[in-house]
Amino acid sequence: MPRHSNIVKALNEVLEDVKGKTNLTERSVDIEDVDVYQIRQKYKLTQFEFAKTFGFSLRTLQQWEQRRRRPHGAALVLLKVVDYAPDVVNKALHH
DSSP states (O other): OOHHHHHHHHHHHHHHHHTTSOOOOOOOOOOOOOOHHHHHHHTTOOHHHHHHHHTOOHHHHHHHHTTSSOOOHHHHHHHHHHHHOHHHHHHHHTO
């Protein structure tokens, strides 16, 4: 299965869990850390725009960018998908 298809499948699973339609079991995902600031800059969004667009709290985003906290779990996966294919995330969130 192509990498893009796996990412879309995983994102859909996370969205179903967030909507309460499924209950994901905990699983380990080996994903390297992300540079949230660089991802946001890549798409020329303000912190407010990025947080609103992708469903993060502004405060959490600020803490990630200041390296006071690190994204983990579903947030880390979502950030990787945002970095790789933001159009897919936007489409899924506004479907």
